[in-house]
Amino acid sequence: MEIHGRAPTLQWTVPTATRRRIALFSMPFQGHINPMLQLANILHSQGFKITMIHTEYNSPNHSNYPHFTFKSISDNFSEIINQLPKKDPSFYIKYLNSSCVDPFRNCLAGLLLEEPIACLIADAGFYFTQAVADELKIPRVVLRTSSLGCVVAYGVLPILSEKGYFNPPKEDYETSVPEHPLLKFKDIVKISINPQGMSEFVTNMHNQMKASSGIIWNTFKELEESALETIHQDFPIPNFTIGPFHKYFSASSSSLIEQDRTIISWLDTQAPKSVIYVSFGSVARITELEFQEVAHGLANTGLPFLWVVRPGVVSGSEWLELLPEKFLERVGDKGRVVKWSPQQEVLAHPATGCFWTHSGWNSTLESICEGVPMVCSPCFVDQPIIARYVCDVWKIGVLLKDDFERLGIEMTIKRVMMDDEGEEIQKRIHCLKEKVNLSLVEGGSSYRSLQSLVDYILSF
Structure with missing residues (x-):
């Protein structure tokens, strides 16, 4: 049921x-x-x-x-x-x-x-x-x-x-x-x-x-x-x-940051389970080098992506000035970058196929509830523990082992989105979704x- x-x-x-x-x-x-x-x-x-x-x-x-x-x-x-x-x-x-x-x-x-x-x-x-x-x-x-x-x-x-x-x-x-x-x-x-x-x-x-x-x-x-x-x-x-x-x-x-709702109409144009959704939450920070590796890794997958870049996610940056040169031109309409998103609606959208997350508990629960497999990049406090449960106990996600390195990013996302392993992850998280509802x-x-x-x- x-x-x-x-x-x-x-x-x-x-x-x-x-x-x-x-x-x-x-x-x-x-x-x-x-x-x-x-x-x-x-x-x-x-x-x-x-x-x-x-x-x-x-x-x-x-x-x-x-x-x-x-x-x-x-x-x-x-x-x-x-x-x-x-x-x-x-x-x-x-x-x-x-x-x-x-x-x-x-x-x-x-x-x-x-x-x-x-x-x-x-x-x-x-x-x-x-x-x-x-x-x-x-x-x-x-x-x-x-x-x-x-x-x-x-x-x-x-x-x-x-x-x-x-x-x-x-x-x-x-x-x-x-x-x-x-x-x-x-x-x-x-x-x-x-x-x-x-x-x-x-x-x-x-x-x-x-x-x-x-x-x-x-x-x-x-x-x-x-x-x-x-x-x-x-x-x-x-x-x-x-x-x-x-x-x-x-x-x-109850977001403290204004959500960009225009992305829902963009998601409507994408194929089912084709979009990589990327958000590292409201607190986590990454370095300039990591930020650029994320950009290259996403572009190299060749898959459509929605990337939430919170202002200040890289210390000292305003927003997108640290992106690789001509990055937005390179990805064109295949990639959308926003300051904040209505996350529950994004995860519930049929086009969303994978969630690259910092493994906060709220985000993890929201992903489980919508049956969306995860790529986990935990930052601090409880996130490394949650990521272990996601990847090693419930087996509904994959841990990004080479932290923010473009080749590792590309390969890990493709494992979840395109390989047989991803199909098995999809079955397990769908089962959990049904248990949530019941x-x-x-x-x-x-x-x-x-x-x-x-x-x-x-x-x-």
Whole structure:
């Protein structure tokens, strides 16, 4: 059985008389804002009133969500972000977990004076919120925006840091890590340039997840069943796998960058499954040389491509001035380069045949939901772990081994788009797509988990 399009609207609703308010608080980064707003929409559809607390940095567009109440808190992040090491998110997270404490406490306390709040749903990365919730005597449920498998792998990071695995000899890069054989040493190198800071963050986050009243996951049971068993052991509190969040509603945008919608009409002119879609997300950066190798690699495939080049993806660049000479003339109408795209719609388009991705969790889920095979180029934090699951566990993608080298790019894309291996990948990811759809209809695993979450919140 295959269910086309978005999952049907869920059939139960909370009676109006029991409408209760939930406060939600997201980390101020695109990959965290999107799932939190999606979760808020899901809970609103179940009858809850929603208050979104957010930082001034990367503030969401309130007008896109007239059914929510928004409360902004100061964070001072914009003032110091350029002073922090750009390649290590643990510096950013540590700062935010310090600078937001008092403003968040004051905001939440003020909300409680106005109206009772059933619970706080906070991004797991904001680990300081557990102490605030305890102080104000409000249940705290966390949203973990990455995969179950990433959290399992993160559990061994402090051990790997102590053993010096973050700085292995280059000849060991392709060797599996004994404590977590799915990963190779080169994956550990990519996770963080600051092993101690990353280990401290993971320890703080996991400790406060265990202290919470429950965990919400943007995944579905059938995708990560073995990891879910480990999660139940390591985090013996209620766990709710209600994802993929974005499938509950038609595509909507909480993007911080304006989307170029003209590409949909261009996709309409392309043959089925012929287009390479390339996007490295909202944060990742590449070097000038890597940027040019990507361009040459795409052109050399001879296949049509849609390439998202975010302004500033190469440090110091405005946009396309670093492209190889006469590149756009060379590819002609076979290639489109845009600043940002409506990604869910691009992946759902019949012309899209492959997704070259940075392996962020949101992008990975969106690709699975539309049955689009992946080429993976993970950059940092959880992305190398996700890429290993995509390529080595679920076998629905191929890892780009020679990072951003034109011949490797061309050969890897052709493996997915043109070889027998690509056909097998297509069959496996199509099977997962069907499992996603079944999980969301009445009686499915995500449907039942959401019903359990609603009942649990109402029990507070």
